[in-house]
Amino acid sequence: MFEQGYYKKLGLGEIFGKVSEGKRLSIEDGERLFGCPDVLAVGSLAHLARTRINGQKAYYVVNRHINYSNVCVNGCRFCAFSRKKGDRLAFELSEEQILEKVGSSGNNLTEVHVVGGCHPDLPLVFFENLIGKIKELQPQAMIKAFTAVEVAHFAKKEAISVGEVLARLKGAGVRMLPGGGAEVFSDRVRKLLCPEKLDGRGWLEVVRQAHEMGIRSNATMLYGHIETVRERVEHMAALRELQDVTGGFVCFIPLAFQPSNTPLGEMAPTTGVDDLKTIAVSRLMLDNFAHIKAYWVMLTVKLAQTALYFGADDFDGTVVEEKIGHMAGAQSQQAMTRSEIEGIIRAAGFDPVERDSLFGAVGRKVTGG
Ligand code: V47
Ligand code: SF4
Numbered sequence: 001m002f003e004q005g006y007y008k009k010l011g012l013g014e015i016f017g018k019v020s021e022g023k024r025l026s027i028e029d030g031e032r033l034f035g036c037p038d039v040l041a042v043g044s045l046a047h048l049a050r051t052r053i054n055g056q057k058a059y060y061v062v063n064r065h066i067n068y069s070n071v072c073v074n075g076c077r078f079c080a081f082s083r084k085k086g087d088r089l090a091f092e093l094s095e096e097q098i099l100e101k102v103g104s105s106g107n108n109l110t111e112v113h114v115v116g117g118c119h120p121d122l123p124l125v126f127f128e129n130l131i132g133k134i135k136e137l138q139p140q141a142m143i144k145a146f147t148a149v150e151v152a153h154f155a156k157k158e159a160i161s162v163g164e165v166l167a168r169l170k171g172a173g174v175r176m177l178p179g180g181g182a183e184v185f186s187d188r189v190r191k192l193l194c195p196e197k198l199d200g201r202g203w204l205e206v207v208r209q210a211h212e213m214g215i216r217s218n219a220t221m222l223y224g225h226i227e228t229v230r231e232r233v234e235h236m237a238a239l240r241e242l243q244d245v246t247g248g249f250v251c252f253i254p255l256a257f258q259p260s261n262t263p264l265g266e267m268a269p270t271t272g273v274d275d276l277k278t279i280a281v282s283r284l285m286l287d288n289f290a291h292i293k294a295y296w297v298m299l300t301v302k303l304a305q306t307a308l309y310f311g312a313d314d315f316d317g318t319v320v321e322e323k324i325g326h327m328a329g330a331q332s333q334q335a336m337t338r339s340e341i342e343g344i345i346r347a348a349g350f351d352p353v354e355r356d357s358l359f360g361a362v363g364r365k366v367t368g369g
Contacts, residue, residue, distance in 0.1 A: 001044050010036055012045075015284075019045045022052070025285055030233035033281045039273050039310075046280035046311030053290060054313040058350035059359060060341045061317035063111035066101060067324065068093050068130075072117025073153070076194035078183075078225055080261035080328035082117045092119070095130055102134050105320065109138050111357045114145035115178055115324075118153035124168060127154070131172040142175040142357040148206035148217075149181030152198045162206050166213055176357055177210055179218030179253050185238050186231040193226065200235075204242055211248025216358065218293075219249050223278055224257035224270035232278070236285040243288045250358060251291040251314060254278045256298045260329025269329075272303055276310045283311025291359060297325045300332050305348050314355075315341055 007016035015029050025033075033042050069092040072082035083090035093101075102112060112134055131143055146154075146169060155162045183190065185200025198206070207217050219239050223232055236252075243249045256275050259267040270278075283292050293314040294307035304315060320335045338354070345352040354362040 001048060002041055007041065007045075010038055010041055012036060012041065016045065019049060019284060022287075024287055027230070027233050027237050030236065030281055030285045031229055033284060034229040034233070034277060039277050039280075042277055042280045042284075043310040046283040047309055049283050049287070050292070050311045050313055056349075056351050057353045058308050058313055058315060058345040058348070059291070059353050059355045060315040060338075060345070061111050061355050061357065062108055062338055062362075063113055063317035063357075064102065064105050064109055064320040065113045065115075065322050066093075066098055067321075068098055068114060068116040069119050069122070070117050070323070070327075071119050073120050074118055074149075074194060074196040076183075076197060077263045078193055078222060078257060078259075078328075079324075080258070081324045085120060092122075095126070095133065098130060099133055099137060101321070103137050105138075107138065107140065109141040110354070110362055111317065112138060112141050112143050112145075113178055114143065115147055115150065115180060118150060120157075124154050124158050124165065128168055128172040131169065131174055135173040143173050144176045144178050144218075144357050145169070145174045147178055147181035148203045148210070149198045151177070151206050151210070152202055162209055163213070166206075166210050166215060170213060170215055174215065176215060176250065177207065177217035179220040179251070182220045182235070182239075183222045184227045184231050184235045186227060186234065189225075189227050189231060200238070204238060207248070208242060208246060211242075211246035216248045216250050218251045218253055219289075220253045220255050221278075221282075222255045222257055224274065225259075225264060225267060233281070233285065236282060240286055240288055243286075247288075249289055251293050252282055252286050252289045253293040253295050253316075254282050255295060258298060258325055258328035258330050262328055272306075275299055275303055276307060279307045279312050280310045296336070297322050297330055297332050301336070301344060305344050308345070308348050308350055314359075315345065317341070 070081050071085050071090050154165045256270045291314050292312045294304035294312035295316050296304035342352040
């Protein structure tokens with residue numbers, strides 16, 4: 001930690017005081033932190049907050065992602081994954097293919113993460129049956145499935161309420177919602193990049209209802225495209241406000257935009273400094289979120305490891321097969337083993353903790369993969 005005088009010199013004296021006393025930061029404080037050229041100074045404030053909440057622990061989960069289909073009625077301009085129905089590169093996994101993937105992971109999965117595009121035809125009952133069968137194959141695993149955007153899409157398609165969709169998914173075995181689809185809540189950005197998608201208010205409303213029904217969720221922020229720093233911080237503030245009411249968010253995940261193969265392909269990818277600062281400001285702004293994830297798929301493993309010193313306390317997991325980031329040019333590997341993740345966390349000087357989706361500790365020894 002730097003001296004108070006150094007923070008004063010950087011114009012962050014007041015923020016230093018607030019963080020030291022555990023007081024809430026304002027949107028303007030968040031903007032000022034982003035504007036600070038000294039990423040180490042910002043990072044060490046975040047590290048203080050991170051250590052207060054999570055000590056030296058760094059979490060990971062043994063999970064598997066399933067992207068059931070990339071067919072999507074929306075055409076978000078930052079997305080390299082989605083295709084329209086009938087496109088040469090459109091895919092749609094059958095129930096059998098999905099179950100084969102889920103079954104091939106042995107019986108040591110703690111989480112199955114299921115997401116896809118907003119498919120025009122697949123009925124809700126397909127997903128209810130699918131979740132039930134995944135649960136039969138991996139009864140020990142928690143199922144984290146369907147973003148708020150997919151939930152709203154199911155409701156519209158079936159002409160039923162969001163509450164009914166959530167109740168049916170919960171009944172089928174969905175334990176929590178992943179954090180995708182939040183992007184940045186700014187109407188300006190959404191109008192330009194994803195006008196067909198559920199808007200920011202809609203996303204927050206689906207998640208609020210889920211939390212009220214006991215379905216917890218994560219929250220993401222896609223950054224590094226056309227959004228302003230103010231819009232990033234406002235996004236965080238909106239999440240913080242909802243968390244004050246429901247307490248249902250488990251983890252916040254800043255997602256670094258991968259531009260390749262998207263209509264924004266000419267844009268430069270995010271820089272390492274921006275990635276680390278975004279993690280740090282997230283940790284400092286989201287004082288009521290217990291966990292900040294360094295998602296190695298989008299960040300690369302090396303930067304995710306470094307991010308543990310900039311406010312992050314979670315590494316995500318083994319993942320196994322990832323399409324959304326990799327179709328957009330993510331340079332990271334496809335999967336990691338438990339021992340690789342534990343080694344990376346230990347090498348950074350933190351204590352690895354294997355967790356479930358809700359951050360309950362999973363007590364078992366690492367034996368090989
Ligand atoms: O919703 C789309 C984003 C999200 C790109 O909850 C892109 O634990 C970067 O939400 N570059 C899906 N990002 C991923 C996601 C997620 C991942 C891991 C863990 C969890 C969790 C959630 O990916 C989408 C969208 O916001 N995305 N295109 C892109 N080119
Ligand atoms: Fe569809 Fe999601 Fe891609 Fe948008 S980000 S086009 S909603 S799959």
